Amino acid sequence: MTAILLPIFAVLIGFSIAIIAKPTINSSIKLLLSFSGAFLLAITIFEFLPEIYVTQNKEIGIYIIAGLLVQILLEFGSKGAEHGHTHQKNTTHFPWFLFISLCVHALIEGFPISENEHILYGIVVHKVPIAIIISSFLLLSKMKLWQSIIFIIVFALMTPLGSFINQQEFILESYKAPINAFVVGVLLHVSTTILFESSKNHQFNASKLGVILLGFIIAYYL
Numbered sequence: 001m002t003a004i005l006l007p008i009f010a011v012l013i014g015f016s017i018a019i020i021a022k023p024t025i026n027s028s029i030k031l032l033l034s035f036s037g038a039f040l041l042a043i044t045i046f047e048f049l050p051e052i053y054v055t056q057n058k059e060i061g062i063y064i065i066a067g068l069l070v071q072i073l074l075e076f077g078s079k080g081a082e083h084g085h086t087h088q089k090n091t092t093h094f095p096w097f098l099f100i101s102l103c104v105h106a107l108i109e110g111f112p113i114s115e116n117e118h119i120l121y122g123i124v125v126h127k128v129p130i131a132i133i134i135s136s137f138l139l140l141s142k143m144k145l146w147q148s149i150i151f152i153i154v155f156a157l158m159t160p161l162g163s164f165i166n167q168q169e170f171i172l173e174s175y176k177a178p179i180n181a182f183v184v185g186v187l188l189h190v191s192t193t194i195l196f197e198s199s200k201n202h203q204f205n206a207s208k209l210g211v212i213l214l215g216f217i218i219a220y221y222l
């Protein structure tokens, strides 16, 4: 049940922060984003990745690479919104490419969350800053408010939907490892991109380095 509710909650918190605080992409959101990227990456490396390799041979790595590739393709549509970018043109039309790419991404990352609590936390922490950034973009655009709200509601439901599908009987036990490997590929790409882009211009930033270390440490001791 928490795997259904927490991801929805994370998006709603992000949306509420965007409405109440009307943040431009300021430094505190960037810190939260850096923390979430470090935390998600560390959980993937400490727990998710070893789990997949325990009983599998080298071939399982192909699914990780496939996940990486699919995430690269998705970012052509989203322009990087799932790692905190909004290069979208300020359009009055409903941003279908952004919407579909983000929904596919959110659906994929929902698959493993009912089976591993720590991955659930990693995904939830990653969703909050992303939801703030996407909501701010939608609210500042010239789109109608109801369109933005539908966008956010459907986006919020995709991760729980992924989790729900993963629990159905037609997802055989033998599919689980390849699916998880695929999700690892997606998460590796998103989290490392967040970290790379958080050190733009390669300027030393003590608070950013601090939250990144904090993300690694908390993930280790979870």
Ligand SMILES: [Zn+2]
Residues within 6 Å of the ligand: 079, 080, 083, 085, 193, 197
């Ligand atoms: Zn980017």
Ligand SMILES: [Zn+2]
Residues within 6 Å of the ligand: 082, 105, 106, 109, 126, 190
């Ligand atoms: Zn994501």
